[in-house]
Amino acid sequence: MKAHAGPPFGVDRTIFRRLFDLAMPIVGLNVLSVITLAVDTAMCGRLVDAEEALTALGFASQLIFLLMVAMLGLTVGTVAFVARAHGAGETDRINHVLHQSILLTYLVSIVVAVVGNLGASVAMEWLGADTEVRDLGVGYLRPLFTFTVFYYLNMLFAAALRAVGNTMVPLAIAVVSNLLNIVLNYGLILGRLGLPALGVKGAAWGTVIAQAAAVAMMVLILRRDVVPGMRAFLGPARIDRPLANDLFRVGAPAALDMVILNVAFLSIVGMLARVAQVTVAAHGIGLRIQSLAFVPGLGVSQATGAMVGNALGASNIPEARHVVRAGVILSTIIMTTIGLTIIVGAEPIIAIFDVDPTTELGRYAVTWMRILGWGMPIVGVHIALVGMLRGAGATNTSLLINVVGTLVVQVPLSWFLGFVVGWGAFGIWVALPISFFVRMCLGIWAYRLGGWAKAGASV
Numbered sequence: 001m002k003a004h005a006g007p008p009f010g011v012d013r014t015i016f017r018r019l020f021d022l023a024m025p026i027v028g029l030n031v032l033s034v035i036t037l038a039v040d041t042a043m044c045g046r047l048v049d050a051e052e053a054l055t056a057l058g059f060a061s062q063l064i065f066l067l068m069v070a071m072l073g074l075t076v077g078t079v080a081f082v083a084r085a086h087g088a089g090e091t092d093r094i095n096h097v098l099h100q101s102i103l104l105t106y107l108v109s110i111v112v113a114v115v116g117n118l119g120a121s122v123a124m125e126w127l128g129a130d131t132e133v134r135d136l137g138v139g140y141l142r143p144l145f146t147f148t149v150f151y152y153l154n155m156l157f158a159a160a161l162r163a164v165g166n167t168m169v170p171l172a173i174a175v176v177s178n179l180l181n182i183v184l185n186y187g188l189i190l191g192r193l194g195l196p197a198l199g200v201k202g203a204a205w206g207t208v209i210a211q212a213a214a215v216a217m218m219v220l221i222l223r224r225d226v227v228p229g230m231r232a233f234l235g236p237a238r239i240d241r242p243l244a245n246d247l248f249r250v251g252a253p254a255a256l257d258m259v260i261l262n263v264a265f266l267s268i269v270g271m272l273a274r275v276a277q278v279t280v281a282a283h284g285i286g287l288r289i290q291s292l293a294f295v296p297g298l299g300v301s302q303a304t305g306a307m308v309g310n311a312l313g314a315s316n317i318p319e320a321r322h323v324v325r326a327g328v329i330l331s332t333i334i335m336t337t338i339g340l341t342i343i344v345g346a347e348p349i350i351a352i353f354d355v356d357p358t359t360e361l362g363r364y365a366v367t368w369m370r371i372l373g374w375g376m377p378i379v380g381v382h383i384a385l386v387g388m389l390r391g392a393g394a395t396n397t398s399l400l401i402n403v404v405g406t407l408v409v410q411v412p413l414s415w416f417l418g419f420v421v422g423w424g425a426f427g428i429w430v431a432l433p434i435s436f437f438v439r440m441c442l443g444i445w446a447y448r449l450g451g452w453a454k455a456g457a458s459v
Helices: 013-044 050-087 091-127 131-146 148-163 168-190 200-223 241-275 277-313 317-351 360-391 395-420 424-449 451-458
Strands: none
Touching: 013 050, 013 148, 013 168, 013 200, 013 277, 013 317, 050 091, 050 131, 050 148, 050 200, 050 241, 050 277, 050 360, 091 131, 091 148, 091 241, 131 148, 131 200, 148 168, 148 200, 148 277, 168 200, 241 277, 241 395, 241 424, 277 317, 277 360, 277 424, 317 360, 317 451, 360 395, 360 424, 395 424, 424 451
């Protein structure tokens, strides 16, 4: 049945409720992951060499984003094809796409493990880390790069389940694995619970072990038909080259999206390092908050993408449009609320990291967080529209928007405001919400043109 118009703001109430129900477990899943990272940072803030540890995490967090690049392309492609198959009621197609995606995940993980381990030290130096900070950061990164397959499989399974409308199973597994992560990191960072005190490196090992446990739980569940119509086949098989090409055709622009974002993030860190090392530490703290602030909107975006894919798989473009409008409204409400919370509570929030807001580090961190807070409503609209484009497989449009917003606006503007105008760290940071405003306007234009719906129908 076609979706019928109705409040709020011309959005079908049933679709709005379905989107909300699908999105909230995704939000919970993403929040759990970010809270764990925040807890890790807070624990590292209690080490003897706390400032060096936090600075190392600030640098390393930029490189960790690179872990997502190749896999993001594969997961976006997987969601697009699984969602379309689910909308069309093709169970065999769902499992074939999932199995092929698992095989491709193995290959991507091997490449990332090798390249990451070889390049971690050089990348830290390129970002401007001094010797002590570089060594701490590399020690943190090596376990994550080496065992990245567990991280990738968790991403893939959660994405595939989201595409068929099941977000509760990934959430339940995340609750268990994140609790395990916190316990292990408490022991391994600080040397508690009879475990060795590994400092920053202990945070990485605790995360790796928890990710491996999550994969084991997911495979056990999917092999017992807990999710009707979906099975996890992990064994070897011949690569379906046409499907692999299609997955990467749709996903590659999304991966390149992430490359561009990381170029911007790394450029920002490099600029901040030339202002003062303490601004990098403040940026690292702010990134933890940014990650937590963005994940609710990202959860709505991912749910929007899955439902847009289902609707287009069923050849129901009017319903897809209702989903997009519902996604924009829900994401904007959530992100505005979060933004106001960050603005009002910036000082108490950084106190969680044992940072005094009256210190130089504290003042920089508060400034960065409040800039983030004011930009949240704009981010809410933008993220929902990205979900629309990815769910439809119109990833080239998303890529073009990101190229303009990041390479044409954000990076040059950060340099201009930071160094030419002379605003320093404030100028570097304030370019971010400005660039998101440009992205938002381009996303609205893309929605109104309607090419995304035609692209989705052809995936």
